[in-house]
Amino acid sequence: MKIKVSKDKKILAISVLVLVFIGVSYAMTNAQAYMESTFVTGSLLELIPEECRVLETSKGVLAEVEFQRDKSGKIMNKTDINLLAANVTAGSFAEYRLTIQNISELTVTVDEWRLEIDKENNSLADYISFSGIVTVKHHDGEYTDILGSFENVTLARLSSALTSVMQYRKIERDDKIVLDIKLQFVDEIEPFRRNPGLSYELIPVFIQYFPENNDLAQESEKP
Helix, strand or coil: CCCCCCCCCCEEEEEEEEEEEECEEEECCCCCCCCCEECCCCCEECCHHCCEEEEEECCCCEEEEEEECCCCCCCCEEEEEEEEEEECCCCCCCEEEEEEEEEECCCCCEEEEEEEEEECCCCHHHEEEEEEEEEEECCCCCEEEEEEEEEEEEHHHHHHHHHHHECCCEEECCEEEEEEEEEEEECCCCCCCCCCCEEEEEEEEECCCCCCCCHHHHHEEEE
């Protein structure tokens, strides 16, 4: 795609955000202790394509969500997604909604979010802030828990912001994690000699949740 520079705007750029969602990484023997563990294979959480979409953008911004598809158009992988934003200018924004569902029989939690930035395509990293709200829908949306939110964090702090909101929160069978995330470009961006852009991977590491003995005792005491 060709990039045209507008005299009325500081920059007309292409920005690419890549979010890679993986399934359960490790089965922990305890919810609070990091002991020797058994690796769990297979994906226990998946994105729901029909519930992943663009919510809103600035005028002129071209944004979309993109799954890996085969030649017939069938989605090949529901554990990762690309969030694309093109024709962004200084001060513009794009907002997305992602929905991830626990498709397993296991209760899981988020251990951490990991951030990997493409060193060859990171010129816009200092010009974007992120805001977001994380909720969990239970029992087909019968009720919703707001886990937390963050506002105007830098890319470098994005993974830690998500970790602080979601860490150790239990995600039960069929629960849906809903992440609304907004990319906001700063009002002043320095001119670039080359095509500016940004690509990175944001990876949540899910772990299997094993309750403590006292949790089991409380469950057994329930009528």
